[in-house]
Amino acid sequence: MDITNVNNRKKQELRSRFRAERSLRDLNETWVHIIDSSEFINSETVASYISYGHEPQTSDLNSAILKSGRRLLVPRTLQDLNLEWVEWDGEVSSLEKRGKIFEPNGAPESGESIDIVIVPTLHANPEGHRLGQGGGSYDRALVGMSAWRIGLIYTGELTVEPFPIESHDAKLNALATPDLIVRFAQ
Numbered sequence: 762m763d764i765t766n767v768n769n770r771k772k773q774e775l776r777s778r779f780r781a782e783r784s785l786r787d788l789n790e791t792w793v794h795i796i797d798s799s800e801f802i803n804s805e806t807v808a809s810y811i812s813y814g815h816e817p818q819t820s821d822l823n824s825a826i827l828k829s830g831r832r833l834l835v836p837r838t839l840q841d842l843n844l845e846w847v848e849w850d851g852e853v854s855s856l857e858k859r860g861k862i863f864e865p866n867g868a869p870e871s872g873e874s875i876d877i878v879i880v881p882t883l884h885a886n887p888e889g890h891r892l893g894q895g896g897g898s899y900d901r902a903l904v905g906m907s908a909w910r911i912g913l914i915y916t917g918e919l920t921v922e923p924f925p926i927e928s929h930d931a932k933l934n935a936l937a938t939p940d941l942i943v944r945f946a947q
Contacts, residue, residue, distance in 0.1 A: 768927060775892060775924050779883050783815040783915065790939035792817055792913050793825045795879075798942055800909045800935075804876035806832040808846055808908065811856070811863045816881055817913040817939075827851045834875060836902070837864045844902040845869035875908040880933060882912030884920050889932040889945035892924050903931035911935040911942070919943060 795801070807826050812819040826833050833851070836844040838859070847865040849855065856863040880899055882891040891912050893899055903910060910933045919936055935944045 772892065772924060775922075776883060776894070779892070779918070780815065783883075786815065786915055788815065788818060790817070790915070792819070792822050792937050792939060794939075795822070795911060795937045795942060796825050796829055800877060800911075801829075801831075804831060804909075806834060806874045806876050808834040808836070808872070808875045808878040810879065810881055811835055812881070813862050817915060819879070819913070822879070823849075824851060832874075834870060834872075835865050836898070837869070838862075838896075838898060842896045842898050842901075844898050846872050846875065872902065872906055872908075875906065878903065878906065878908045878910050880910055880912045882914050882918075882933070882936065884918045884922075884924065885912055885914060885933065885936050886920060886924070886926075887945075889934065889936075890924075890926045890930055891933055897929065900929050900931045909934050911937055913937055916940065 809819055809823050809826060823833060833849050834846040835849045837847050838844060847867045847869055849865045855866055857866055880891065881893060883893060885891045912933045914936055916938045933945065934947065935942055
């Protein structure tokens with residue numbers, strides 16, 4: 762068995778365990794405090810996501826981003842699992858349900874204008890590597906982006922437990938729990 766298959770199997774085992782652990786959490790926490798960070802001060806365009814299931818809730822964060830006067834882009838997943846970014850005004854009526862997730866309608870935009878990208882993160886290590894949902898969509902989308910990358914996690918999901926890291930895995934600049942922001946040396 763080659764190393765890629767071993768890594769994929771290990772990541773899938775960890776994802777299953779971490780998702781089960783998340784299902785036991787209080788989902789009423791907020792990450793709105795990140796808009797008060799120094800990185801947000803001069804930002805104009807923020808890419809976030811529309812959370813689902815046991816992911817850290819982004820509805821109040823997305824509303825706060827819009828209320829702050831910034832442009833909000835959210836991803837739409839293409840058939841090849843790549844992402845495209847669409848400006849969203851916060852109206853639920855402008856979303857379309859695809860499987861378990863809601864995605865925006867509208868014309869795609871270039872990711873070049875994005876100053877900050879909020880990245881779904883299941884777990885992360887102290888070097889800023891994240892374990893995502895498994896499709897590689899964000900790793901591909903982040904390639905070549907100069908945006909500041911911050912992952913949202915629950916308290917206790919910054920882990921020293923090793924997980925496979927592959928050459929295509931994009932690093933984060935920071936993580937946010939409901940209480941704090943952890944920045945990584947670059």
